Amino acid sequence: MNKFLLPLLLLLLSSSIFAQEKDESFNQQNFNVSNTRVTKDELYANTYLPDTTANAFYIYESGFSEIEDGREYHLFTNYEAKIKILNKEGYNEANITIPLYKGSNGTERIHDLKATTYYLEGSTIRYKTLSESKIFKEEDEKYDYIKFTFPDLQPGAVLVYSYRLETPYLFNFHTWWFQEDIPKVYSRYETEIPANYEYNIVKMGELELDQNDADIKKNCFYGGQSQNAGDCITTVYAMKQVPAFIEEDYLTSKYNYISRITYELKQITMLNGTVRKYTKEWKDVDREFRTDKGIGRQLKKDRLVKELLPAEIAGKDNNLEKAKDIYNFVRDHYKWNGEYGIFDKMNLKDLLKDHTGNVSSVNVLLHNFYINEGYQVFPIISATRNRGFPKKIVPVLSDFNYLFVLLEVDGKEYMLDATDEFVEFGQLPFRALNQYGRKLDFDNESSWIDIIPDGLSKITYRDSLIVHEDGTSTLKSQQIFGGYHASNARRKIEKSSEDEAILQALNNIRDSYEIIHLDYQNEKNMDKELLVNYEIKNISQKINDRIYLNPFTFLFWKENPFKLEERKYPIDFGYKDVYSANILVKTPDNYEIVEIPEQQIIGLPNASGKIQFIAQQADDHHLYIRLHVIFSEAMYASGYYPYLKEFIDQLVKIQKQSVIVLKEKKDTLAEN
Numbered sequence: 001m002n003k004f005l006l007p008l009l010l011l012l013l014s015s016s017i018f019a020q021e022k023d024e025s026f027n028q029q030n031f032n033v034s035n036t037r038v039t040k041d042e043l044y045a046n047t048y049l050p051d052t053t054a055n056a057f058y059i060y061e062s063g064f065s066e067i068e069d070g071r072e073y074h075l076f077t078n079y080e081a082k083i084k085i086l087n088k089e090g091y092n093e094a095n096i097t098i099p100l101y102k103g104s105n106g107t108e109r110i111h112d113l114k115a116t117t118y119y120l121e122g123s124t125i126r127y128k129t130l131s132e133s134k135i136f137k138e139e140d141e142k143y144d145y146i147k148f149t150f151p152d153l154q155p156g157a158v159l160v161y162s163y164r165l166e167t168p169y170l171f172n173f174h175t176w177w178f179q180e181d182i183p184k185v186y187s188r189y190e191t192e193i194p195a196n197y198e199y200n201i202v203k204m205g206e207l208e209l210d211q212n213d214a215d216i217k218k219n220c221f222y223g224g225q226s227q228n229a230g231d232c233i234t235t236v237y238a239m240k241q242v243p244a245f246i247e248e249d250y251l252t253s254k255y256n257y258i259s260r261i262t263y264e265l266k267q268i269t270m271l272n273g274t275v276r277k278y279t280k281e282w283k284d285v286d287r288e289f290r291t292d293k294g295i296g297r298q299l300k301k302d303r304l305v306k307e308l309l310p311a312e313i314a315g316k317d318n319n320l321e322k323a324k325d326i327y328n329f330v331r332d333h334y335k336w337n338g339e340y341g342i343f344d345k346m347n348l349k350d351l352l353k354d355h356t357g358n359v360s361s362v363n364v365l366l367h368n369f370y371i372n373e374g375y376q377v378f379p380i381i382s383a384t385r386n387r388g389f390p391k392k393i394v395p396v397l398s399d400f401n402y403l404f405v406l407l408e409v410d411g412k413e414y415m416l417d418a419t420d421e422f423v424e425f426g427q428l429p430f431r432a433l434n435q436y437g438r439k440l441d442f443d444n445e446s447s448w449i450d451i452i453p454d455g456l457s458k459i460t461y462r463d464s465l466i467v468h469e470d471g472t473s474t475l476k477s478q479q480i481f482g483g484y485h486a487s488n489a490r491r492k493i494e495k496s497s498e499d500e501a502i503l504q505a506l507n508n509i510r511d512s513y514e515i516i517h518l519d520y521q522n523e524k525n526m527d528k529e530l531l532v533n534y535e536i537k538n539i540s541q542k543i544n545d546r547i548y549l550n551p552f553t554f555l556f557w558k559e560n561p562f563k564l565e566e567r568k569y570p571i572d573f574g575y576k577d578v579y580s581a582n583i584l585v586k587t588p589d590n591y592e593i594v595e596i597p598e599q600q601i602i603g604l605p606n607a608s609g610k611i612q613f614i615a616q617q618a619d620d621h622h623l624y625i626r627l628h629v630i631f632s633e634a635m636y637a638s639g640y641y642p643y644l645k646e647f648i649d650q651l652v653k654i655q656k657q658s659v660i661v662l663k664e665k666k667d668t669l670a671e672n
Contacts (some may be wrong), residue, residue, distance in 0.1 A: 002179075003533065004176075004288070006042075009502075012582045016398060016625055017670070020130070022267065024037040026032075026185075026240050026241045027185060027186075027240070027241075027357055028049060029041065029042070029045055029048075029049060031045075031059045031060070031185055032082075032185035033059065033060050033185055033188075033240075034059065034060070035060065035062075035080075036060060036080050036081070036082045036160045036162065038082065038118040038125065038127075038158045038160065040120075040125065040576040042059055042082075042084060042120065042158050042452065042501060043118065043120045043125065043156060043158055044120070044156075045084060045156075046086065046156065047086065047185060047642065048084070048086070049242065050183065050241055050243075051244065052181045053180070053324075054090075054182060054183050054244065055084070055086055055087050055089040055090035055093075056083060056084060056085050056086055056090030056092075056093040056181050056182050057084055057086075057183045057184065057185065057189065057244075058081060058082065058083055058084075058180075058182065058183070058184035058185060058186075058297065059082045059083065059084050059158070059185050059186070060080075060081065060082040060185065060186050061080075061081045061082070061184060061186070061187040061188070062079070062080050062081075062187075062188045062189070062190075063077055063079045063080075063176060063189045063190070064077065064078045064186060064189075064191070064192075065077040065078075065173065065174070065189075065190070065191045065192070066084055066191070066192040066193075066232075067193060067194055067221070067473045068190075068217065070170065070222055072371055073170060074166050074167060074168050075167045075168075075169070075173060076164060076165065076166050076619075076658075077164070077165040077167075078163075078164050078165075079161070079162060079163055079164075079165065079172060080160070080161070080162035081160070081161060081162075082158060082159070082160050083159040083160075084157075084158050085153065085154075085156065085157045085158070085159065086155065086156070086157060087155045087224060087341040088155060088509060090155075090182075092440065093151050093159070094149055094150040094159060094190055094448060095147075095149050096147065096148055096149070096150075096161065097146070097147050097637070098144070098145070098146040098147075098163065098165075099143045099144075099147055100144040100165075101142065101144065101167065102141055102143065102144060103142075103169065105168045105169065105256060107144060107166050108144075108165060108167040108168075108169070109166045109167075110146055110161065110163050110164070110166075110167065111163075111165075112162070112163060112164050113135065113146070113148075113150055113158070113163040113164060113442050114129070114158075114162050114297070115129070115130035115148060115150055115159070115161035116128065116129045116130065116150075116160050116161070116162070117130075117150045117151055117152045117153065117157050117158075117159055118157060118158045118160065118342075119152065119154055119156065119157045120156065120430055120476075121160075122204055123273040128151045128152040129151075130150065130151055130161075132146055134148055134149070134151070135148045135357065136148065137367060137554070139239060140266065141165045150236075152459065163236045163523070165568075170197070170265055170268075170414070171265040171278055171559065173199060173263035173264075173265065173368040174352070175261065175262050175265075176237070176258045176260060176261040177244070177258070177540070178205070178207065178239045178259045178260055178318070179205060179242055179244070179245045179258045179259040179260065180244070180245065180258075180437065181244055181245060181246070182244050183241075183243055184239070184241075184242040185240070185241060185242075186238070186239075186240055186241075187238065187239050187242055188211070188237070188238040188587075189236075189237050189261060190234065190235065190237075190320075191234065191235045191237070192217065192220065192232045192233075192234050192537060193233050193234075193235075194221040194230055195216070195230060195231045195233055195381075196218075196230065196234050196268060196270075197234060197265070197268055198265075198266045198267050198268070198269075198271040199263045199264060199265055199266060200263070200264045200266050200279065200393055200394060201261065201262070201263055202261070202262050202393070203255070203259075203260075203261055204256075204258065204260050204261075205257050205258055205259030205260060205568070205569075206257065206259070206569060207239060207242065207243075207259040207568060208236050208239075209237055209239060210239050210240045210313060211236055211237060211238035212236075212237055213234075213235065214233060214234070214235045214236075215233070215234050215235075216231055216232070216234070216533050217231060217232045217233075217234050218231050219231065220232040225352060228295065229654055232304075232571050235278065237261055239259070240468075241430050242259070242564070243257045243568065245257075245259075245266075245508045246564060247424060248561065248563070248564055248567060249561040249562075249584070250561065250571045250572055250573055251569065251572065252385040252386070252388070252389075252434060252435075253386050253388040253389075253571050255329070255388040256569070257568070257569035257570070259568075262278060262522075263376060264278075264396075265278040265279065266278060266279045266394070266426075267279065268402070270519075272453045272475075274612055275578070279394045279514045280394070280395055281354050281394075282395050282438075282445070282446055283404065283445065283598045284395075285397070285446070286440070286442070286445060286446050289440060289446075290442050291599075298311070299364060299367060299379060299442075303372075304348055304349070304352065304368065305365065305368050305369050306372055306386045308352070308369075308606060309326065309329065309369060309373070310329070311331065311340065311370075312327045313326060313329060314373065318373060318409075319376060319409070319410070320409050320410060322373070322412070323375065323407060323409050323425075323439045324425045324527070326366070326369050326373065327416055327418060327425050328405065329367065330365060330366045330369060330417075330418040331418040331420075332354070332421075334351060334355050334362050334365060335355060335356045335362075336356070336357070336358070336359055336362055336419035336420070337356045337357060337358060339358040339359070340358060340359055340360075340384065340401040340402060341358055341359075341360060341401055342360045342397075342401065342402070342403050345358050345361075346358065346360045346361050346364065347361065347571055347628060348364065348368070349363055350363060351365055351566065352365075357613070359402060359403060359417075359419050360402075360403040362418050362419050363379070363403050363404050363405055363416075363417060363418060364403065364632070365417065365418075366405055366416060366418045366624055367379055367538050370405070370407060372542060372547045375407060375408070375409065376407070376408040377405050377406065377407045377441075378405065378407070378439050378441055379403055379404075379405055379406075379440045380403065380404050380405065380406050380415070380437040380438065380439055380449065381400045381402070381403050381437060381440060382400060382402045382403070382432060382434055382436070382437030382438070382489055383399055383400055383401055383402055383434050383437075384401060384402050384431045384432065384434060385430070385433060385572075385574070386431075387399075387401055387434070388435070389434065389435060390436075390437075390438065392436075392445055392448060400438070402431075402432055402434075402437075403441070404416060404417040404428060404432060404437075405417075406439060406449070410623040414426040415427075415428050415451065416428075417429055417432060420429070420487070420585060422487045422490045422491050422526070423487050423493075423526065424486075424487075424526040424527055425526070425527065426454065427453065427483070427484070427487070428451065428453070429487075430484060430487070430574055430575075432451070433574040433575065433634075435450065435451055435635075436449065436450050436451055437449055439613065442637075448449050451525070451526060452460065452634065453483070453574070453575040453576070453634065454485070455483060456482075456575075456576050456577075456578045456630075457482060457483025457484040457485045457486075457575050457576070457577040457578075458480070458481070458482040458483060458485060458576055458577060458579070458580070459479065459480070459481055459482075459485045459556070459577075459578075459579050459580070460480040460579075460580040460582075461477060461478075461479055461480075461580065461581040461582065461583070462477065462478045462479075462480070462582050463549060463551070463553075463582070463583040463584070464476045464477075464491065464583075464584050464586075465476055465477070465539070465549075465583060465584065465585045465586070466478075467547060467549065467585065467586065467587050467588055467591070467662065468588060468619070469544070469588040469590055469591075470588075471538065471540060471541070471547050472537065472538060473537060473538065473549060474516075474535065474536075474537045475531070475535065475536050475537070475538050475539055475553060476533075476535045477534055477535070477536075477553075478531060478532070478533050478541055479507070479530075479531070479532040479533075480508065480529050480530070480531055481530040481531075481532070482529045482530075482575070483575065484574070485576050485577065486526075486529060486530045489530050489532070490523055490526075490530060492505040492506060493506075493520065493523055499515050499518045499534075500512075500515060502518070502526050503515065503518065503534060503536075503537025503633075506532060507553070507554035507555070508554060508555040508556075508557075508558040508658070509554060509555075510550070510552065510553055510554065510555060510655075513537065513538055513539055513553065514536060514537050514538050515535075515538040516534075516535040516537060517533070517534060517535040517537050518532075518534040518535075519531070519532075519533050519534075520532055520533075521533070528662055533572060536553065541555055545663060545664040546594075546661055546662065546663050546664070547591060547661070547662040548659060548660070548661055548662075549659070549660050549662075550655075550657075550658055550659055550660075551583045551585055551623075551625045551658060551660060552581065552583075552627075552654075552655040552656075552658060554581075554655075555652070555655050556579045556629060556651065556655065556661050557648055557651060557652055557655075557658070558652075559652060560645065560648045561588065561648070561650050562644060562645040562648060563632065564639070564641075567638055568638050569638055570636060570637055571635065571636040571638075571641060571644055572634070573631060573633075573634055573635065573636075574634060575634050576631055576632060576633060576634050577630075577631050578628070578629065578630045578631070579627075579629040579630075580626075580628050580629070581624075581625070581627040581628075581629070582624075582625075582626055582628070583624070583625035583626075584620060584623070584624060584625075585622065585623035585624075585625065585660065586622055587620075587621045587622070587623070587662055588597060588662075589621065590664060590665055591662040591663060591664055591665065592620065592662065592665055593617055593620070593621075593623065593660070593661075593662060594661050595659065595660065595661035596615045596617060596623060596660055596664045597615045597625075597654075597659065598615070598648070598659040599613060599614050599615065600612075600654065601613070602647060602650050602651075604632075604643050604644065604647055605640065605643055606639065606668045607630050607632065608631075608632045608636065608640070608648060609610070609615070609629075609630060609632055609633070609644075609649060610628075610629070610630050610632075611627075611628070611629050611647065611651055612626070612627070612629075613625045613626070613627050613628075613654050614627075615658070615660075623660065625658075627654065627655070631650060
């Protein structure tokens with residue numbers, strides 16, 4: 001086996017290959033991070049200093065995987081972990097589930113499972129071992145699940161467990177999860193892989209490795225009938241002081257960013273020099289698509305739609321107007337059944353018969369209408385935001401669950417999806433804004449394209465606020481919604497029936513106001529901005545000789561969604577947006593303006609966002625309030641998090657704490 005040229009296993013890092021040193025706080029509590037031996041320091045600990053909010057944490061975690069030779073090659077993984085339970089809220093970490101994959105080549109097996117609870121009785125270390133009768137197995141179609149709960153749980157306990165996992169599926173090299181929903185003091189993973197086994201190894205997430213070593217181990221592996229030992233490539237990956245992964249708003253899928261090491265078997269070089277490939281290339285997938293019974297065949301069924309398009313649409317010239325008519329026809333006549341998927345459950349005949357189908361069926365139908373009418377159009381396969389990004393390095397078709405189309409008209413491209421009645425032409429549903437997709441071109445090669453919405457989505461308020469002499473007030477408002485904000489607003493209007501509920505849903509109304517009037521314009525016309533007009537009263541308060549009012553009856557943000565101390569993944573809004581409020585305040589003649597909010601201008605780094613707040617007194621009885629907020633990026637890197645957090649804090653404060661004070665004039669008081 002030494003005759004093989006050993007492949008160099010390079011770990012593909014998202015940032016630097018060398019991790020920076022952790023700060024001095026690492027393991028200042030003197031935990032044993034070398035093995036699963038439990039110490040008194042670990043049992044006495046009542047908090048985790050790097051994260052005092054933690055209810056439990058891993059003190060130590062280790063794994064070692066190797067392919068053992070024999071009659072059959074199997075992959076073995078030794079796993080062991082030591083977990084500290086700080087309080088009762090951490091008891092859930094004592095419930096362990098180990099999934100075992102089962103397929104045509106058999107079922108994964110687990111050996112030597114041991115679990116022990118350690119605790120203090122006075123100053124003496126006691127322990128309770130899990131009995132075999134307390135280990136249970138559950139099954140579904142693809143997996144067996146080994147389940148157990150640690151015995152004798154109590155706050156302060158340390159849990160230790162270990163097992164040996166055997167799998168015949170060499171492609172199923174298990175992912176090593178450095179990061180989970182509780183922190184870890186130390187996590188380490190070692191592998192010993194025969195040099196003729198080539199894996200794609202990828203590090204995911206923003207956290208950097210504290211150890212990343214690779215070496216060659218001589219004479220470690222015998223291949224089949226050969227008497228000559230082959231070499232192995234050994235790797236060691238480790239992280240210290242790993243923070244918990246806490247999900248927060250404006251995240252696509254946590255699996256895009258949670259720190260881990262993934263493996264995918266690419267190929268095996270046999271003793272006779274032949275290469276057995278396990279990973280396809282995109283050119284192979286393109287070739288399969290052309291002949292595929294599912295998507296490939298359905299994309300060629302343009303003949304099914306030849307007589308379906310109304311004559312008044314089919315007879316038009318092939319311009320943008322006709323393209324919009326075709327899009328509206330499909331969107332209005334064929335409905336999405338709520339199901340995803342690309343490579344199964346797609347049948348245009350059923351869709352045409354039932355007028356309902358999954359996302360791919362509806363959009364393939366749209367594609368075929370355009371093909372039949374002579375437009376240049378391509379299918380785009382992608383994944384929904386909650387599924388995770390498809391892998392770019394190698395084609396993994398199970399990564400994809402979505403399909404939309406890319407239409408070219410008059411030199412401009414439009415991304416189209418006919419499954420959402422509330423989106424406009426050229427706008428994808430929010431669920432599809434997942435950064436990139438694969439453009440299928442059966443005449444050439446497929447390619448990656450970015451999924452970036454055009455322009456800014458907006459909310460604009462035009463308010464006229466009149467304060468009356470008796471201290472009451474009336475506000476007339478027109479809201480203008482564009483882009484994704486219009487889609488969201490139309491959806492909320494459709495779901496609500498009560499005026500108060502609609503206004504609350506649209507505006508995050510600050511208080512309970514009396515609604516005098518409410519109407520809409522363009523709620524069914526997706527090509528135009530949505531207009532919402534309403535009139536409310538009683539937004540001011542009179543106390544003695546003064547009237548107090550906050551000119552903002554609405555909130556762009558009800559509260560700050562960003563609450564973490566640190567966030568190690570991007571903030572993904574999906575689209576760029578802008579919020580504006582223009583408010584004209586008219587005060588009564590017998591009152592003078594004595595206090596108005598201070599002007600503020602707040603910016604994000606690199607001109608990526610801005611708040612501009614102005615309150616100006618035009619004359620003795622007129623005030624002009626303007627609040628303009630712009631987010632110039634659809635996605636912000638994690639380094640922007642503290643700035644965004646403070647940015648939105650200030651925005652919420654401006655809207656909640658801005659007060660105008662009017663004081664009754666002295667001559668008026670004298671007359672009274």
